[in-house]
Amino acid sequence: MPQQTAVNPLVQLFPLALIFIVFYFLLIRPQKQKEKQHQKMLGELNKNDEVVTSGGIHGVIVGVKEKTVTLRIDDNVKMEIEKASVAYIKKP
DSSP states (O other), X not given: OOOOOOOOHHHHHHHHHHHHHHHIIIXXXXXXXXXXXXXXXXXXXXXXXXXXETTOOXXXXXXXXXXXXXXXXXXXXXXXXXXXXXXXXXXX
């Protein structure tokens, strides 16, 4: 009759911990860094910046408030949107 050896509980948890570490470095950490960069960009929005919204609208900022920005979409067409919906600033 073969003897069964007791397996250390830490050895059983090692694969689970390894999976968590891989997920952290491949998914969680980069997403947090991207969110931090986006928040920094939103804080630095200025008048005359050309931006693109998350809905794909291109415009020029004509006014900045605490939580919203006013975009000039075309001649005599302005739109007020939430700052969070600005996807990125167009670079020349």
